Amino acid sequence: MKNAALITGATSGLGLAYANEYGKKGYNLIITGRREDKIRTNAVYIENTYHIKVKTVIVDLAYEEGLNILLNEIRDDEIEVLINNAGFGLKPVFTEVSKEDMNGIMFLQMNTVVILTQHILKQMMVRNRGTIINISSDGAFAVMPRNILYSSTKLFILNFTEGLYMELIDTAIQVQVVCPGFIDSDFHESAGMNVVKKKKGFMKFMDPEEIVNLAMRDLKKGRVVSVPGLDAKIIRFISVFLPRRMFYNIIINFTRKRNKKLNR
Template sequence: MIKNALITGATSGIGAAFARQLGEKGYNLYITGRRREIIEKLAQEIREKHNVAVEVIIADFTNESEIDCLLEKITSVDIEFLVNNVGFGHEKKFLDDSYENQRKMIEAHIESFCKITHLVAGKMKKTKKGQIINVSSLAAFTPAAFNHLYSSTKSFIITFSEALYIELYPLGINVQVLCPGFTKSDFHRSLKIQEKTFENRGLIRWMTSEEVVRLSLNSVDKRGGIFIPGWSNKILYTIIKALPRKLYYVMARYMKM
């Protein structure tokens, strides 16, 4: 039986790890990204290693017309597994940047994310089968003065995914919202975080993208809703939730990326 998976933001990091591991599980893949040379190389690697079909769709998730083209390409495809992984950060604070530049994050993390989920989850609801993993972040629970829209939009993804899980679980469709913490990937490198920063200190324990994805896929069949990979991240989440909000606000003023 042919199984199809759609993975957005699959060029590198967590998205690429999902592509490799779902390919290993026998899924034919539809993968999206912006850097053609890199993602085409990934696609060829997966085809040769796992003997599955891989279609690359180049799409900028801040561009509405490109998302509409993506939706048109997959509208007739039965997607059994959806991974919404598109995400990026800003180097500049909200008020230190143009609104147009900041708005792109809303377009990618909310507008495009919702469009794709509405199409794919709607079809899953009719067939009563499928799995969805929406990638959020531990940062969604930790608003700070350097990542206004990142933490805010990732928080939206959590609430939205939990609501979708509540609706779809009785139909046999599981929805997981994955909230990784410190993960070695191009995401942090794009924010000019140096390699020496990837050091374990106390509860800050860096994970690889492969570890995060393996734990996520091992869990998705067992439970939906929020999934936080790694014991240290679970402890950090518990501490964050237990802190009095006023105390957290004081601490957050001194946080640095």
């Protein structure tokens, strides 16, 4: 497949929004996910709507076996855009996280991102063109209790992407990391989190399409770190400029209040 955009975790939410965005732009798509019925339904809709080709790869990228399946599936494809979006969260406190979940989240949100990026970047370097978009989170700026491994791996993605940008500064390859706040998707339900998505005010949920629209504007402007939405920008600001002790107190108090509301 030529002129292809590869999007991991395109079953719903941000990944699906990116699939529609790049389908609209005329790219052929390679989309991955674990829920076969849903992702195949998405593929049919996108093909019929934008008159492009869509290849689906049903795979779990939290395991080396799944990553190897994907690498084999794309060995003959000419990929112009890579969007590393696949991810998941963990609900328990750190001491209650299973070894399987620890290995899974670290492999998916670090190993898979690095290995897939290097694999595709090599062919982009030959052509001296391409776009790499890695999805991080506002959690990369502000780690929270019950969110330690997720935030830590998202911080890795942020640092990795900024470093990649500097290495590629003399090429025509675009690199961006997107750090959204809460997204209205299946993410929290999949992680077993009880959340209220219709609330207003600070830390509200944003539509995936809105986040993609803002991130694409930033990409056009050459902005390496895209922080879509005011709430995520506030999180980034306080994490940088507040004294750490004050920052810890704010996060701890916020987490305690949130947990009380969720446990009522």
